[in-house]
Amino acid sequence: MSTTDTTTEGIRYTGSKREIIPKILALIQEHCPDVKTILDGCAGTTRVSQALRKNGFAVTANDLAEYTQTFGRCYLQNTKPATHYQPWIDQLNNLDGESGWFTKHYGGVITTPDKENAVQSDGKKRPWQVHNTQKLDAILTKIPQFTSDPIEKSVLLTSAILAMDKVDNTMGHQVAYLKKWPKRSYDPIHLVVPSLIPTGKPCQISQRSIFDIPEYYDLIYLDPPYGTNNQKTKTTRVRYRSYYHLWTTVCRNDQPTLHGAALRRQDASSDGLPGAISVFENTNHQIVFEATKKLIAQLNCKYVLFSYGNKSKLSEADLREIFNEYKVLAFSIFDHKENAMKSATTNAEWLGDQTKYQEFLILVEKDVSTSKA
Ligand SMILES: C[S@@+](CC[C@H](N)C(=O)[O-])C[C@H]1O[C@@H](n2cnc3c(N)ncnc32)[C@H](O)[C@@H]1O
Incomplete structure (x- = not known):
């Protein structure tokens, strides 16, 4: 090589x-x-x-x-070049936001005069600001209208996930959200074509x-x-299914039942559930x-x-x-x-x-x- x-x-x-x-x-x-x-x-x-x-x-x-x-x-x-995806990515970036399932459950608003306060009226925090969940809802509606090809859909979904990852209200995992909106969470998401590897x-x-x-x-x-x-904090181990439950839900777009303060998918909410914990x-x-x-x-x-x-x-x-x-x-x-x-x-x-x-x-x-x- x-x-x-x-x-x-x-x-x-x-x-x-x-x-x-x-x-x-x-x-x-x-x-x-x-x-x-x-x-x-x-x-x-x-x-x-x-x-x-x-x-x-x-x-x-x-x-x-x-x-x-x-x-x-x-x-x-994927074997298609970036140019194949660019027009779709441009259209996704130009969509108006819409309030759908992600906005209902994961979109946070500014509720008090303190603009940094991410705690919502129900006492819970949210992983994203509402303008970005609205964009995500619109994107998830639009992608299946563009294509039913699993690889093409995955390229567009990956682009959306990378963009949402950059504006989140977390410390890098999704079992707890921050009390104060970080600077990045105010930014609107911007999708780019992922760094594809079309040959190989x-x-x-x-x-x-x-x-x-x-x-x-x-x-x-x-x-x-x-x-x-x-030995003192044995349970602080990374449980991947639960730590990244939002990406599972974005990929499946299956609107699962949610549970607990971080609004995790029911199937990722407890260590006791089958498959929730890897050996x-x-x-x-x-x-x-x-x-x-x-x-x-x-x-x-x-x-x-x-x-x-x-x-x-x-x-x-x-x-x-x-x-x-x-x-x-x-x-x-x-x-x-x-x-x-x-x-x-x-x-x-x-x-x-x-x-x-x-x-x-x-x-x-x-x-x-x-x-x-
Ligand atoms: C340390 S991370 C891997 C990180 C990866 N190398 C990277 O660079 O992104 C461990 C991964 O193991 C996966 N995992 C846990 N139990 C597994 C199993 N029984 N079979 C396959 N994957 C498993 C988790 O979902 C997680 O993505």
């Missing part, structure tokens, strides 16, 4: 791998020259999948989340649990939820450990590349125990903020830096004689 293009696009997302994409590509290029097909098993924003597609791989982006399917169709499966190897999308994927890939990249190792988000260390160990063993691939954070459920010792069963090609730790890579080869070296937020990147080769399709 001559040049490496690592630019990607996506929503703000906890655990996004935007910053370490160059390291991911470098590891694959250095250690796995025979790789052609890659499964991005917990693809989230699809940023890693986008970079892999740009660099010549046939990618399958998989995630439980609905929005990953939308982003995947937009960035991985054919790519796929899939919406299954990573535990249910039997197909063979040369390499499987796994970036699961990290849970938390904080990686479980608070029980042993459950996460056993599930991860079993998963790596059952993955049908030659190489596994695994991302994980240091302030997470599984410790470095756990990860070494799981991955030492295979041929370890790289066991790296990145300083995530400074994005500087260094290798931690001993526990002592690693423990010395424990206050920093760091990220593991582990590459192993499996015994292909037992896994090839």
